[in-house]
Amino acid sequence: MEAVVLVTGASSGIGSALCKRLLQEAPKVRLCLACRNMQKAAATKAVLLTAHPAAQVTLLQVDVSSLESVLRAASEIQCRFQHLDYVFLNAGIMPNAHLNFKALVAGVLSGKVVHMLSTAEGLLTQEDSVTADGLQKVFETNLFGHFILIRQLEPLLCCSEKPTQLIWTSSNNARKSAFNLTDYQHSKGKESYSSSKYASDLVSVALNKHFNKQGLYSSVVCPGIVMTNLTYGILPSFFWKLLMPIIWMMRFIAKTYTLTPHNGAEAQVWLFKQKPESLDALVKYHSCTTLWGKTYVEPRKMDVDEETAEIFYQKLLELEKQVLARLNAH
Numbered sequence: 620m621e622a623v624v625l626v627t628g629a630s631s632g633i634g635s636a637l638c639k640r641l642l643q644e645a646p647k648v649r650l651c652l653a654c655r656n657m658q659k660a661a662a663t664k665a666v667l668l669t670a671h672p673a674a675q676v677t678l679l680q681v682d683v684s685s686l687e688s689v690l691r692a693a694s695e696i697q698c699r700f701q702h703l704d705y706v707f708l709n710a711g712i713m714p715n716a717h718l719n720f721k722a723l724v725a726g727v728l729s730g731k732v733v734h735m736l737s738t739a740e741g742l743l744t745q746e747d748s749v750t751a752d753g754l755q756k757v758f759e760t761n762l763f764g765h766f767i768l769i770r771q772l773e774p775l776l777c778c779s780e781k782p783t784q785l786i787w788t789s790s791n792n793a794r795k796s797a798f799n800l801t802d803y804q805h806s807k808g809k810e811s812y813s814s815s816k817y818a819s820d821l822v823s824v825a826l827n828k829h830f831n832k833q834g835l836y837s838s839v840v841c842p843g844i845v846m847t848n849l850t851y852g853i854l855p856s857f858f859w860k861l862l863m864p865i866i867w868m869m870r871f872i873a874k875t876y877t878l879t880p881h882n883g884a885e886a887q888v889w890l891f892k893q894k895p896e897s898l899d900a901l902v903k904y905h906s907c908t909t910l911w912g913k914t915y916v917e918p919r920k921m922d923v924d925e926e927t928a929e930i931f932y933q934k935l936l937e938l939e940k941q942v943l944a945r946l947n948a949h
């Protein structure tokens with residue numbers, strides 16, 4: 620039986636490039652594009668089928684910032700498939716981002732320029748909002764909607780004879796100091812994106828502890844800095860036009876400037892080809908690109924501890940109980 624692969628956020632950017640690359644690697648794979656916007660999803664499917672006319676590509680509507688939508692999508696997946704081999708938890712947002720120009724100038728003149736321009740540490744803040752479920756939007760989209768999705772899909776994921784790989788799209792911007800166990804939704808701060816990505820690193824570690832024995836393996840990747848709708852949303856388009864030559868020159872000093880969605884998907888494609896038992900649960904797999912555009916994957920230890928991961932995981936289970944009870948009461 621051919622591998623079944625589910626990709627969230629497959630309608631654009633890194634998710635769409637990943638689907639293209641997966642079909643090049645394994646043309647017979649059964650791809651399910653889980654997208655919020657079905658018009659965009661259909662357009663992506665058409666592009667994939669133009670290059671691979673015999674490919675098995677299906678679409679699934681899901682808005683990961685809505686629990687109702689996630690529950691509906693999970694039951695649809697259970698009707699369509701008996702087992703999922705790979706789940707790429709890739710959909711993500713960074714809404715209303717503000718770039719701190721003063722910090723950018725100060726950083727460029729400092730010794731920490733490469734670190735700052737690779738992680739955006741101290742450069743970016745976001746304005747978050749609250750969803751109809753009463754949760755912080757960035758938290759629900761980037762983390763909790765996906766968490767509920769995999770919890771609902773457990774029967775299709777946990778099968779010791781046939782492993783399943785979960786692959787979270789994390790970020791270089793994931794930062795321990797932006798995350799707080801007592802405000803894990805990041806309702807008080809201005810770095811909801813950093814916090815949600817650090818949260819995905821923690822969840823991945825906890826999932827491995829709880830589910831490896833049942834054949835479920837979780838990993839995190841960082842695609843590097845990729846020019847997609849998400850990054851273009853940070854600055855007005857004329858700024859990007861001005862910055863573009865400098866951004867390409869960044870490759871002289873930073874290997875994380877992967878820039879194209881194709882390059883950004885390198886770590887995801889690499890993980891697709893690995894035996895999950897051979898992976899390190901405490902490592903993040905980074906897509907990197909040389910000056911000459913050659914892509915490679917760099918494993919780096921994450922700044923996470925297993926105790927925090929476990930406490931956070933228990934908090935998510937508690938929140939899951941609350942929101943499902945609230946939803947059932949309506």
Ligand SMILES: NC(=O)C1=CN([C@@H]2O[C@H](COP(=O)(O)OP(=O)(O)OC[C@H]3O[C@@H](n4cnc5c(N)ncnc54)[C@H](OP(=O)(O)O)[C@@H]3O)[C@@H](O)[C@H]2O)C=CC1
Pocket residue numbers: 627628629630631632633634653654655656659681682683684685709710711712760788789790791841842843844845846847848849850
């Ligand atoms: N670009 C970069 O430099 C980096 C990106 N990342 C991460 O990579 C992932 C992909 O982002 P990228 O390709 O850059 O950006 P894009 O904006 O191009 O892609 C994001 C995808 O997520 C989907 N999405 C957003 N919100 C929802 C939702 N509520 N429900 C379902 N799908 C949703 C989008 O759907 P729609 O098409 O409908 O908007 C889109 O398909 C994200 O998790 C991002 O955080 C990590 C590090 C660096």
Ligand SMILES: CC(C)CCC[C@@H](C)[C@H]1CC[C@H]2C3=C(CC[C@]12C)[C@@]1(C)CCC(=O)[C@@H](C)[C@@H]1CC3
Pocket residue numbers: 718723735736737738739742743789790791792843844845850853854862865866869
């Ligand atoms: C390079 C130029 C001289 C100036 C570019 C300034 C900023 C627009 C970029 C500097 C660091 C970048 C960055 C991201 C977006 C664009 C910058 C802020 C991300 C936050 C994009 C999404 C991610 O997940 C991170 C890994 C990126 C980190 C670096």
